[in-house]
Amino acid sequence: MKQQVNSKDQVMLLLDSRSHGGIETHVLELATGLSGSGQSVSVCFLCRYDQPHPLQDLLEHQNIPVNYFDGTLSATLNYIKFTNPTVLHTHGYKAGIIGRIAASLLKKRVISTFHAGEIGSGKLRFYDWLDRYTAFLADKRLAVSQDIAARIPFVRVELVRNFINTRTLVPSRGKQIAFVGRLSAEKGPDRMLDYAKALPHLSFHIYGDGPERARLEQSAPGNVTFYGFCNMKEHWCDIGLLVMPSRYEGMPLAALEALGRGIPVAATRVGAMEQLISNGSNGYLVEEANHKLLSAAINTWHSLTEENRQEISQAAIETVERGFSVDAVLPSILEDYRKTA
Template identity: 45%
Template sequence: MRIDLLLDSRQFGGIEAHVGELAKALTAAGHKVTVIFICDYGPHPLKTTLAQQNLPFICLNGNAASVIKTLGARRPDALHTHGYKAGILGRLAAQLGGFGCCSSYHAGEPGRGRVALYNWVDRMTASTANQIIAVSQKIAAQLPPQTRVVNNFVDAQQTISQGLRIAYVGRLSEEKGPDRFIAAAKQLTTQQWHVYGEGPLRNTLEVSASHNVIFHGSQAMHDHWQHIGLVVMPSRFEGLPLAALEAMARGIPVLASAVGDLPRLIQHNSNGWLIHANTEAAIANTIACNVRQWCALTQQRRNHIQQQAKNTVQAHYSADAVIPQFIHCYQQAATQGARYA
């Protein structure tokens, strides 16, 4: 099949990592895949990754008319949109051009201001897609009843990390809870705490952080996973975060808030740990307590948890497990789109 993956992206995050893995896996399965950036914002980690893997991509000028015109001329068998702008414009282009469209919904939080408005429009127009995909049950509940839940996935063929760093990996924004990570670090200053990511809270977090917190900024994480031993994910809102899967594929357990589909991924005290506290002080205390316990684990117990984390991803969140579901969605969308062409 000819499959176009459409997104609007200024920086690297979960959606971008997902699109990169999807392009690689679909290409390996024999499909012709092109990643389309709605606007060219300059150098971008996903562009670099695609170029290194000889995966084709094109950049448009950000104008809605150019998106509709370009997609109408390409007429892929299936267009797969990611994010609200790509969803709104991609579905319109598919209707006008008479080709199939799948829309994925990755985020569970509503956002604020203009973003909240765009998210609302994106959800209200979801039914114009031929196939609607959500990465968690909670997100699916906000969408039309025909929505399919398809797991995020990662390359599960990874070496188990031998690193020891305690890390936050993700966007520095309120819904992801990096302030909770910073608060917990103040309770355990004998350990260094590492922050990987960028976002609107970075300046505030740096000012409030204790001396034992190191900010690395936005990074291509494949160069850093080997140094990490535990990922802390204290989110207020989530779907199924790709960073959690990427960590666990490398045997790195995740200590996470029990939100979104994280409780479906993490079995407490088996392949990771869940945070059930419901006040900010209690959450910080729980994180600090669990980090202390993790640091005190015997090597045998740590090895067991690492292997359990890796096994979970291999069984349920690998390309082999998930890609056939995407291909089925594309086939359905292509048939439905052609029907109305």
């Protein structure tokens, strides 16, 4: 792919990724917002996996340059030398580790955003540890929740809000009770089956894929429908209530996508969820240890009058527009870049 040298105030966003999830959506929204504000920005993937990344077409449609490295420190060093960005902004474990080392060697300014709330196991656990214990190499450290910030040792970490572009969102008039996300233990999709069994008169819809999918489909009751990985832009309009029974979270973009469309969220109080959800106003919030109470919250929402649903829907939209939209959050990120550079 052709390499493009941008202006001297270029921001390079670096991540290691092979699929489209929460971190990737954050980077897409950030790159699009920066480009729309007139900031020169490129997105670089630490490694090219089997196919072009799912974000590539979306980024290039916005005229945002996309490049791939070979996963090594030397390739990262060479590209940073070639493009000479003013600020490097890393996202995720491996990109954070390699990006900070490269920036330190080249005396470049670097910001790192920490997204993951779960600790993981095996190799992932090691990367998480190394990511946190090399955080001191960054000029500025950001985390999407207080829980994540508290796990980074020795250094100051500031909170940054995830955000979405609300300008083109259309309010949903759907009725589905849905889970949207990766089907892995930390997201709690297994708990959706408990709620479906407790509320057999309701239908439940699960959007997403992941390591737990086969097991979940085998044990799911008949009132649960699985859709696999989807382009959610085509499905948000069908959803009336988003259920997020997570064991660990940062600040999930799925919740912002839902709230921004007027879809209330029923969630466990993990990560930054309490910054988003006001219980009974724009959704429902229960303690993670008492996640089974979400079945009562689901039934409460189902029993609302149309007038009450409109009220909770409007409160959801206002939450995102006030505190989690491009217009609300991007100015502080641009100021971070200015101060760091």
